[in-house]
Amino acid sequence: MKILIFLGLTLSTLAVAQDYPKLAEKYQQQYKDKEAVVLQSNIRYEYVKDAKVGAKITVSTNEKLLSLRYNSSIYRTQYYDQNSRVEKFFAESNLKQKVADYSKLCGSYTQDGLFYDDSKFCTVALKLKERGEVWDVTNVKKIDDVKYLTSVYFSENLPVQEKKISFVVPAEVTLDIKEFNLDRFSITKSEKTEANQKIIEYVVKDLRGLEKDSYDRGMQFSEPHLLILVKSMMVADKKVNVLATPQDLYAWYSSLTRQLKPNTQIFAPTVKELIKDKTTDEEKVKAIYYWVQDNVRYIAFEDGIAAFKPDEAHAVFEKRYGDCKGMANLMKEMLKVAGYDARLTWIGTRRILYDQSIPSLAVNNHMICTLLLNGKKFYLDATEKYIPFGQNAQRILDRPVMIEDGDKFIADKITETEKNRDIDSRKIKASIQGEDLRGKYVINLKGEAKKNFLYEYNYTKNDRKDEFMEDFISHGNKNVKTSNLKMPDLKERGGPLDLECDMLYTGAVSSFNNEYYIDIDPAKNFKDWIIADTRQSDIDFGERIYKKTSVELQIPTGFTVAHLPEQITVSEPEFSFNIQYKLAGNNIIYTKELKIPEGIINKNAFPRWNKAVKQLATAYENQIILKSK
Amino acid sequence: MRKILFAVGLSLLSVAISLAQSSEIEKKIKQDLWVDCPKEFKSLTIPDKWKNESAVLLAFHREYVMDFTTKVTGLTSVSRFYIEKLNYHYRIKLIDKAAIADFSELSFNSKTIKSNLFGKASAYRVIGIKVVKPDGTAKEVDLSQAVKTDITSNRELKIPIPNLETGDIVDYFVAIRDESMTMPNFGDEYLLELKYPVVSHTISFSLPHQLNFYYDSYNGAPAFTKEQKDRDVIYTMKDDMRDKTPELLWHYPYQSAPHFRYRVTNEDVKPVVATEAKNLLSSIGRNISDIGHMADFMEGNFKKNKDPQLILKEIYFLLRNPIYMKAYYDIELGNPLDAPLSGNRFFLLVDKYLEKAKIPHDIVIAPSRDLAPWESLVNMSSCEFFIRINTTPAVYMMRPTPFSLPNEIPYLYEGSEAISKVSTKYPIGVSQADDNSTATALKLAFNPNDMGQLNVSRNVVAKGHNKMSHQYLIFTNYDYMKAYDLPKYQVQSSNLMKGILKEFNKEKTKYEQRLTQDYHDRDERIKKDLETQMEVKVADYKNLNIKTIGMWDTEPNTEYADEFTLENLTKKAGKNMIIEIGKLIEKQTEIKDDQKNRTRDIYMPFARSFQYEITLTVPPGYRVEGLENLNKKTENSTGAFISSATVANGVVTIKTKKVYNKNAYTAAEWKQLTPFLTAANDFYTAKILLKKT
Structure with missing residues (x-):
């Protein structure tokens, strides 16, 4: 689903004359990989009364950009769509460069994960002809429907010296602004009333530029931003609720879903065929759920209202593709044909910071189907491939949902009771052969670990599957070779998945003067996971992590243990690492357990995380020593 | 999801033409390609031997048709026009979900039909896509539902392919027609191995008798048949059951893969390209x-x-x-x-x-x-x-x-x-392994404050073709302009040159404004390169000293020195330490099991050699073990890997040399190449022990 998000942009002239080249020299040292700094930026969101719709928004941006790099360019991009348009753009530098036409490089802009949406953009390149050159950029944009302005962010790609964001709101518009992550930054807020208009102003100083982090959790969790909630407006002297309560939001959603007119005859024969030999409800639901997972591809068109209104179930069925809303709707209608009570359900995934108490289009980014059966709710997300009935994907766990229920909605939360559900467990029984370890390797996958494996395996080209399996088993360690792989029934979604093979771990043993030095663990998970000080986002692994490895190493005849590395035990609220060595008869038993129960490492845990990863890396490097008796 | 791009695209001017005419043209093309097509384009099944492929081309026809026409081009003049038609017709069976994902969305340039003065289509590009189910039922994709691509795409439109499941066949074509006043005279090379295996591959050229078709088949490619049809001659090559393009190291497909080279011309004998040159x-x-x-x-x-x-x-x-x-x-x-x-x-x-x-x-x-x-x-x-x-x-x-x-x-x-x-x-001469050499000296010493870290000072001398990667790694635009900042280039008399010189001097000065950033980027670049090549963690990269960049005849070699710290080359083993010393010679080519046998010749860029001299000061209280494992010698006419290790006065010295003697080898020589490649790769994993005394 799509909403407009405004990264902070621009402003006015500085009151005091500056020595720009000197300032640029200073910032150059501070931001070695940045082309420019935003010296000052003023962004004004003015709600302008409108007789027909109550209010529209004029966004005026003024910014002053300081060049830090000769012979480079910076880019300013204006985004717009069916509900908005850019009305003015002008840029001028103190070296007499000018850009008045912003429409030179324009086009469609499809957001990640979508096939098509109606976003458009225009980009201008501002050439930097001198360190210390200053560009003044002005632009004006109009937004016709106030509810589509949902969020305003303070950060942008360039570092910011000072940015003012103000909202000018007439008395006829009731606006609520919710603040997120502001306390972590130098941001002040003031409010005043002038000419019957409320002016709310935020000023941020010394804000670093945005960096792209891998495994990022999303800007909502790390960046200072505002959620803009327009509660009501006066239209023709009448107060009209826009999105004052979650019920308003639901009412708007259901005004769209009520327009749907499913032609069930198109898919009814398929439903009938799918459930004809099934006797229990679970069997029937599974047959339909798995059919949609297997046969409908995720392809998302978000063109205008299609960003919020599901596609017709019969259309999705015939095309065999759809977005989350289309698939949820098809699930619902197929289940209804089979005689079940199924409902559309709006949800914000774990990428969303907000809960359902906030009436904003930014709250929900996903749709699933809820099956009400025997007094229980089952959440069915057909965009998840290979997920078994009854299991909820990690990305929707612990998230509140809005389930359709006529004029009202049912509020609920998706919970998971099974602890350690998503486990990747590996057991190796090995003996030393020359410089190698050779033995049996058994892998046991459960929950999300199994689901993810099935997805990756099935979406790997047939002629690459052997390579994929080698890589999956070895964790990318090219010294691990596998053979005699026994694959289980990959069609079975439920229960654990067991793989078994023979393993050869070459070069694991170094022999020096009748001593063996053994690198026992071929899977050195998280070894290189030291987090840089500059990282801005929390880490979101996208899955709950529970990795278990055990290696049972047979001590060769004539040898005895000279050294076993020390154990490590790290236990933190967000993660735990545990490595143990013990002797059992003629074997050394190595066990490793790595847990990140929520799959998230918050920024405040980074120092503890880094310390633990260093311990882990040291533990991986430690070698077992066997010596001849 | 990945998008498949059609391989063809000619830009044609679009002129309004009535919908009826447009649909007539399309109808005719579809009739020809989808209805009156050869039997292989009706095939539904693949041979068993390819059932584990991702997708298989059941049929592919590349058809070139050339003809003449005359047209009134003015009040009194008539000109001869050359009509060229090119049809690409693919019928591909999608076997797995990855193939479905590949063909899930197609992007293409929009249909264009250009009319002449009399309203007849003179040029067109028509695209058709249909999905055929395993039982043979087919449904055409409605391309009017296509949407605009993003500006970053090199195609205009994109469309999701509806109702596509594993086992389905995508049957699609691109048909292009164009006219010009120039007589076709062109030649090209054509590889028969494609991304997917092909059951039936047809390449045909239909030419008026005034034009000739010359070709040669290479590496097992079949011959063309020649058939007279009215006043035209049709040359057809049928190539069946061809495996997909193999993934090979050091491969020049136009030297060793099945292909043909052809020439279409009106000349009576095959044109000799050397004569044309x-x-x-x-x-x-x-x-x-x-x-x-x-x-x-x-x-x-x-x-x-x-x-x-x-x-x-x-x-x-x-x-x-x-x-x-x-x-x-x-x-x-x-x-x-x-x-x-x-x-x-x-x-x-x-x-x-x-x-x-x-x-x-x-x-x-x-x-x-x-x-x-x-x-x-x-x-x-x-x-x-x-x-x-x-x-x-x-x-x-x-x-x-x-x-x-x-x-x-x-x-x-x-x-x-x-x-x-x-x-x-x-x-033209061929450079030898000694001409293209790299000599790297690495001096290692343990960080006294952290025995897990090794401080390295490095000196690199690269010659010949081996220089280039180093030059681009270590030099910046500013350095380059400085290198040309020589008094002799300031001597000029013309106003133009004076102006450019002034501009150059200004440019050079302005580049100084960004040296902090450019040198920061350069150091990061070198650090990343080291980390990738040695598979280690590098810290504290510093003191790059470019002795000669190798851009002048008097100093033809690239030589530079630098310093850095390796953070994880050592492993603890009780009180002892293992050093993964082999990694210092950087990643080596690994010959995997499926690469061990080779039937195609080997084409490398050039003969070359790499030498390392690594010295390590053994820290007090330790003695070194395992050096004997580092003495290797694998040498034959194709090349060599030779290594030695000694210790004297508390300093370990390791020397390695890897040589590729030639720039090309016969397939038969592969058996000689692999031993020294393997020896070098084995060395890369070599370790030594520092034992606490």
Whole structure:
């Protein structure tokens, strides 16, 4: 689903004359990989009364950009769509460069994960002809429907010296602004009333530029931003609720879903065929759920209202593709044909910071189907491939949902009771052969670990599957070779998945003067996971992590243990690492357990995380020593 | 999801044409390609041997049809037009979900139909896609539902393919028609191995009898059949059951894969490309290039010196100089390391100057190694000009690149044969392993404060073709401009040159404004390169000292020194330490099990050698063990890997040398290559032990 998000942009002239080249020299040292700094930026969101719709928004941006790099360019991009348009753009530098036409490089802009949406953009390149050159950029944009302005962010790609964001709101518009992550930054807020208009102003100083982090959790969790909630407006002297309560939001959603007119005859024969030999409800639901997972591809068109209104179930069925809303709707209608009570359900995934108490289009980014059966709710997300009935994907766990229920909605939360559900467990029984370890390797996958494996395996080209399996088993360690792989029934979604093979771990043993030095663990998970000080986002692994490895190493005849590395035990609220060595008869038993129960490492845990990863890396490097008796 | 791009796209002007006419044209094409098609385009099943592939092309037909027409082009004139039609028709069976994902969305250029004065279609591009179910039922994809692609796409429209499941067949075509007033005369190479295996592959050329088709098949490609049809001749090649393109190391497909090369022309005998090259050289005629700036420079700096060697190198360096690149080729000054010299003016300028200086020379043309020799060529697309100075031995001048030197030949042209305008053929020499060498010295010492870290000081000397990667790694645009900031290049009299010089000096000064960032980027670049090549963690990269960049004849080698810390090359083992010393020779080519047998010849860029000398000071209280494992020698006529390790006075010295003796090997020689490649890869995993005494 799509909403407009405004990264902070621009402003006015500085009151005091500056020595720009000197300032640029200073910032150059501070931001070695940045082309420019935003010296000052003023962004004004003015709600302008409108007789027909109550209010529209004029966004005026003024910014002053300081060049830090000769012979480079910076880019300013204006985004717009069916509900908005850019009305003015002008840029001028103190070296007499000018850009008045912003429409030179324009086009469609499809957001990640979508096939098509109606976003458009225009980009201008501002050439930097001198360190210390200053560009003044002005632009004006109009937004016709106030509810589509949902969020305003303070950060942008360039570092910011000072940015003012103000909202000018007439008395006829009731606006609520919710603040997120502001306390972590130098941001002040003031409010005043002038000419019957409320002016709310935020000023941020010394804000670093945005960096792209891998495994990022999303800007909502790390960046200072505002959620803009327009509660009501006066239209023709009448107060009209826009999105004052979650019920308003639901009412708007259901005004769209009520327009749907499913032609069930198109898919009814398929439903009938799918459930004809099934006797229990679970069997029937599974047959339909798995059919949609297997046969409908995720392809998302978000063109205008299609960003919020599901596609017709019969259309999705015939095309065999759809977005989350289309698939949820098809699930619902197929289940209804089979005689079940199924409902559309709006949800914000774990990428969303907000809960359902906030009436904003930014709250929900996903749709699933809820099956009400025997007094229980089952959440069915057909965009998840290979997920078994009854299991909820990690990305929707612990998230509140809005389930359709006529004029009202049912509020609920998706919970998971099974602890350690998503486990990747590996057991190796090995003996030393020359410089190698050779033995049996058994892998046991459960929950999300199994689901993810099935997805990756099935979406790997047939002629690459052997390579994929080698890589999956070895964790990318090219010294691990596998053979005699026994694959289980990959069609079975439920229960654990067991793989078994023979393993050869070459070069694991170094022999020096009748001593063996053994690198026992071929899977050195998280070894290189030291987090840089500059990282801005929390880490979101996208899955709950529970990795278990055990290696049972047979001590060769004539040898005895000279050294076993020390154990490590790290236990933190967000993660735990545990490595143990013990002797059992003629074997050394190595066990490793790595847990990140929520799959998230918050920024405040980074120092503890880094310390633990260093311990882990040291533990991986430690070698077992066997010596001849 | 990934998007498949149609391989073809001609840009045609679109002129309004009635919907009815448009639909008639489409209808006819669809009838021809989808209804009246050969039986392989009705096939539904794949051979068993390919059932584990991702997708299989059941049929592919590339059809070229050429014809003449005459048209009234004015009130009194009639002109002959040449009509060319090109149809690409694919029928592909999607076997797995990955193939479904690949074909899930297709992007293409929009349909265009251009009409002539009488409203008839004179040019078109028509696309058709249908999905065929395993039972043979087919449904055409409604392309009017396509949406615009993003600006970053090189296609105009995209569409999701509806109702697509594993086992389905996507049957699609692109049909292009165009007219021109120029008689077709072209040649091309065509590989028979494609991304997916092909059950039935047809390539046909339908030509009027006035045109001829010449071809040669290579490496097992079948022959064309010839069939007379009315006044046309149809040449058809049928290639069935062809495996997909193999993934091979060091492979030149046009030398060893099945393919054919063809030429369409109205000439009665097959055109000889070497003759065409000779004719091209002869057509240059009187060279009227303005060499005023070059003359001014030489006059100003080397007035009386007539030494040909000096003249050659000075004019070469001059024409590579950003100042003169601006003057002669109008290439902007700011990015000298990324300012490729296209066009052929360089050769004319040098030719003219040498003519004036009475230095005997020729402009010559040579084909690149991946398509040579001359006798096999059907066009000149792989050919390049050189200046040949007719001394003994001859000196060649290549199109300048930022770091190239006079008498350096791009490796793609080594061993090739150049031809002059009087048809003299000159073999171009081949550089040897010692010419293209890298010698790296690494001095290692333990960080006294953290025994897990090794401080390294490194010195690298690279020669010949081995230089280039180092040069781009360590040099910046500013460094390059500084290298050309020499008094001799400040000597100029013309106003144009004075202006450019002023601009150059300003540019150089302005680049100083960004040195902090550029050097920061450079150090990060080198650090990342080390981390990738050695698979280690590098910290504290510093003190890069570029001794010679290798861009002048007097200092032809690239030599630099630097310092850094390796954070994880050591492993603790009780009180002892294991050092993964092998990693210091950087990642080596690994020959995987499925690569061990080879039937195709091996084409490498050039013969080359790599030497390392690694010294490690053993910390007090330790002794080194395991050095004996580092003494290896695998040597034969194809190359070698030799390593030795010694310890003396508390210092371990390890020396390695890897040599590739040739730039090309026969498939039979692969068995000799693999032992030394494997030995080098084994060394990469070698470890030594520092034992606590």
